[in-house]
Amino acid sequence: MTRRGDRTAGPTSVGPGAVRGLVDAGGEVALLLEIIRLTANGPAVEPLAAAVARMITEATATDVCFVHILDDTERTLILAGATSPFDDHVGQVQLPLGMGVSGWVASHRTPVVITEDKESDPRYLPLPALRGTEFISMASIPMESDRGGLVGVLNVHTVERREFSPRDLELLHVIGRLVAGALDQARQHRRLAMRERAHERFVEQVIANQEAERRRMAGDIHDGISQRLISLSYHLDAATHAVDDDAVEVAVQLAHARDLLGLALDEARVAIGGLRPPILDDLGLAGGLASLARSTPQLPVDIAVDDERLPEHVELALYRIAQEGLQNIVKHAAAALATLRFRVHHGVARLDVSDDGVGFDVTRTQQFGATATPSGYGLASMTERAxxxxxRLRIRSRRGVGTTVTVTVPLGHQRERC
Structure with missing residues (x-):
């Protein structure tokens, strides 16, 4: 029988009749195969931990199983999987490394077996939520993967007193290593997904801040510079009518000033529209694209767009790409017709800007960079916006056939925030 003072590596010498194995050889193979099958499916951390806990208790005739996983700080164990009735506590029980039996096992990477009288073990820390006093015997095994190191701790408990042999510990150790690899992969996938979501939020915030600043600047221009120019225009008109007939030169100079003022007003209005197209706020992307098509008098534009609202920063990016694409066609393509298409399908927004113009060599474009194309297309800013x-921005072009610029934006989390 295991001595109370020797509980770290399990019993060292046990009579053959006193050892009760966790599972027979056939059941052991079946259990390992089932765990391999489960981990190969790559589920998320919590479902995998819960499924493993259930399989271990069923196969080993233990009463409960807890799977504790290191959190992202790698300083705390979090209960990630448990058998009933403790599954409600998943995610709520936390244990710093070094505290309790599980914390000790995680810190020392060494199994612990307690056959009875857990309260006398200095490492034992009662957790009321897990009702440890109701269980007599326990085995705690570190779960380690070759790539990720320590992943967590696997615990099994029994209501009745139970011996755990070296073979039992070896089996639990093998299970721990099998599960650790899959859990580590799932954890890394979750971290990557969190980073991607954080990146999306960061980009969205950057664009939102830019747009807020552009709105402020547009408002300042409209309320300040534009209004002063308009007021000046009235004064110039009044001065023009007030001069005497013999003051011809004064009238000429005032007329020149009036012309310059008109140009300044036009430039201010263009600047306001360039900072933030008001039509996007009023009519959305579909209305904005239709307005772009109508405001390209040099070229007929065939347009077909879905009336779908997208997050503000996505609408602005697609509008600017379409705007620059149409400008490029007018400047460089020598086209007879442009085509503008926008649709949302299966959670992906797609914008196509096409022409039937002269086209260019896409291979050379990719070789020399988007801003150094022989036809003068400035594609770098469109690519950056996408x-x-x-x-993602993709270009298809052939000389003498025309060019199509396609932008696809997976909406995903962005669609939820529009």
């Missing part, structure tokens, strides 16, 4: 909102 990538900032998590999208």
């Amino acid at each position: 990538e900032l909102v998590g999208g």
Whole structure:
């Protein structure tokens, strides 16, 4: 029988009749195969931990099983999986490394077996939520993966007193290593997903801040510079009518000032529209694209767009890409017709800007960079806008056939925030 003072590595010498194995050889193979099958499916951390806990208790005739996983700080164990009735506590029980039996096992990477009288073990820390006093015997095994090191701790408990042999511990150790690899992979996947969501939020916030600043600047121009220019225009008109007939030169100079003022007003209005297209706020992307098509008098534009609202920063990016694409066609393509298409399908927004113009060599474009194309297309800013909102820009072109610029933006989390 295990001595109370020797509980770290399990019993060292046990009579053959006193050892009760966790599971027979056939059951052991079946259990390992089932765990391999389960981990190969790559579920998330909590479902995998819960499924493993259930399988271990069923196969080993133990009463409860707890799977504790290191959190992202790697300083705290969190209960990630448990058998009933403790499954309600998943995610709520936390144990710093070094505290309790599980914390000790995680710190020392060494199994612990307690056959009875847990309260006398200095490492034992009662957790009321897990009702440890109701269980007599326990085995605690570190779960380690070759790539990720320590992943967590696997515990089994029994209501009745039970011996755990070296073979029992070896089996639990093998299970721990099998599960650790899958749990570590699931944990890394979760971390990556969290980083991606954080990146999305960061990009969205950056664009939102830029747009807020542009709105402020547009308002300042409209309320300040534009209003002063308009007021000045009235004064110039009044001065023009007030001069005497013999003051011809004064009238000429005032007329020149009036012309310059008109140009300044036009430039201020263009600047306001460039900072933030008001039509996006009023009519959304569909209305904005339709307005772009109508405001390109040099070229007929065939347009077909879905009336779908997207997050503000995505709408702005697609509007600017379409705007620059149409400008490029007018400047460089020598086209007879442009085509503008926008649709949302299966959670992906797609924008196509096409022409039937002269086209260019896409291979050379990729070789020399988007801003150094032989036809003068400035594609770098369009590519940057697409990538900032998590999208991708693709160019298809052939000389004498025309060009199509396609932007696809997976909406995903972005759609939920529109």
